Amino acid sequence: MDKVNGNLLDSKPVIRVYKRRWIILLIYITYNTISSFQWIEYSIITNLVMDYYNVDASTVDWTAMSFMVAWPVLVFPASFIVDKLGLRAAALIGAFLTAIGAAIKLFAYGRDLFYVVLIGQTVVAISQVFILNLPPKIAVTWFKPSEVSTVCSLGVFGMALGIALGFLLPPVIVKNHENVDDIGADINVMCWGTAIAIAPVALTVLFYFPEEPPYPPSQAQLEGRENKEVVNFKVFAESLKVLFKNKAFLIHAFSYGLNLAIYSAIGTLLNQFILNYFEEAQEDAGRMGLVMILVGMLGSILVGVVLDKTHRYKEAAIFVFLMSAISMGGFLFALEMRSKWMIYVTIGVFGFFLNAYLPAGIEFATEITFPSPESTVAGLLFAISQVFGVVFTIALAEINTNYGTFYSVLGQILILIVGTITTCFTPNTLNRQKAFLKDRILFEKVPDIES
Structure with a gap:
């Protein structure tokens, strides 16, 4: 097979894809899952953690x-490290910080x-700065141009799966015992399980986990290797300067920040929202969060497949943003009706569209900023999002406490509507697709390599 391919490639640039790329992706998804699980593992059982550690909800x-x-504080040094040391270094730092935390x-x-x-959570939080911005970098480093959006969605799938397990397992493992020491023992079992898994x-x-395949998977990557610039602080600062001058990126980053902020807020506050309407329903809160994420994983994968075939990034972003706002309205209606089955249905629909936006937004950002480093672009997106996330979570938690869940959820709906409107004004420049046009003829002839 290699001889045949060698004859074909003698007169062409050497561009190949390797079947082990799927193993690399699976490894990434696995440690991303375990890291993301820890984000929500305590807040989904807020009432039990309050009882055992004698602390308040805030x-x-x-x-x-x-x-x-962690994101806004560390995004610039972390992005510099990833750009300078590469994919393998980022993977090692992310996986081992997750294990240490x-x-x-x-x-x-x-x-x-x-x-x-809190110390352990902070260490895991730092690991996420080296983890969540990798899907687009893994996609373009290892995969065909026709697979990039799907792979980016599968990378985000790891985060979603971890959060889903974070909603599901803690309420199952940690029970509401009369003896608070038994609650502590259950929490300890949960922590041991996580440590053993990672x-x-x-x-x-x-x-x-290698740095990159022997040969690039696309013409764009080949050119990137041939023109590779040694990354130092000056080069990195110049790449940031280019991004901050990109009007389309700034508008999109604002919109993406609003969406992910709602993702963070609903994950953090869902337990409190549900308990305000249903007493002793912490297990229901966990299952509702699980439904939201599981259905959402389907949404994130489907949007990746659709984008690989259509390349309609802006249109997809507007549609899923608008549907997120509408379905959040359905969730609020179900809460006010105090109907659990309606909540399960509406939060599932909400999760489908909210999760679908995550990979769609990253892919749209990569398109409008190409050839800027993918990890830096994704890192900035998440940093801006997390700033919004902190502000909105604190504000929405205060509204929930002082005015009620109705107004807190209504605030989230309004934020999603604003995000939909700003997305409409984002310039639709598909720079990466222009580079990928060069690959189409090559990939009709070059098969996967067994390796």
Whole structure:
């Protein structure tokens, strides 16, 4: 097979894709899942964490909000490290910080040790800065141009799966015992499970996860390798300057920030929203969050497939943004009707569209900023989003406490409507697709390589 391909490629640039690219993607999805699980694991059982550690709800909220704070603080040094040291370095840092954070929380078994929980959560939050911005970089480094949007969606799938498990497992593992020490024992079991899960995955990244394939998968990547610039602070600063002068990117980053801020807020506050309408319903809150994310994973994958075939990035972003706002209105109606089955249905529909926007938004940003580094673009998107996430989560939590869940959810609907409007004004410049046009003839002839 290689001889045949060699004859074909003698007169052409060497462009290949490797079947092991799917293993690389699976490894990434796995450690992303375990890291993202820890974002929501305490806030979904807020009432039980409050009982055991004797802290208030706003303090427990910081177990999730620490993830939002880490992004704006660390995005620039983390993006510089990723651009300078590459994909393998980012994968190693992300996987091992996840493992270290999980290990730290094993020492939080004691009612006066909530600060240890926050330290562990902060370390995991730092790991996310090196994890969540990688899907577009993995996609363009290892995959065909015709697979890039689907792969980006599958990368985001790892985050969604982790959050889904974060909604599902903590309420199942940690029960509402009369004896608070039994609650602490359950929390400790949850922490041990996480630590045991991440250890072999981190070792797999160490021994198997390479920097890049021997040959690039696209003409754009080939040109990128041939014209590769040594990354130093000056080069990195110039790349940031280009992004901040890109009007389309700035408008889109604002819109993306609004959407992801709602994603963060609903994940952090869902337990409190549901308990305000249904007493002792923390397990229902977990299952509702699970439905939201599981259906959402389907949405994120479907939008990736659609974008690979249509390349209608702006249109897809507007549609899913608008439908997120409408379905959130349905969720509010179901809450006011105090109908659990309606809540399950509407939060599932809401999750479908909210999650579909995450990969669609990243792909749209990559298109309008090409050839800027994908990890830097995604990192800035998430940083802006997390700033909004912290502000909106705190504000919506205060509204929920002082005025009620109705007004808190209504505020989220209004934010989504604003995001839909600003997306309509984002210039639709598809720079990356122009570069990918060069690859179409090559990929009709070059098969996958067994490796």
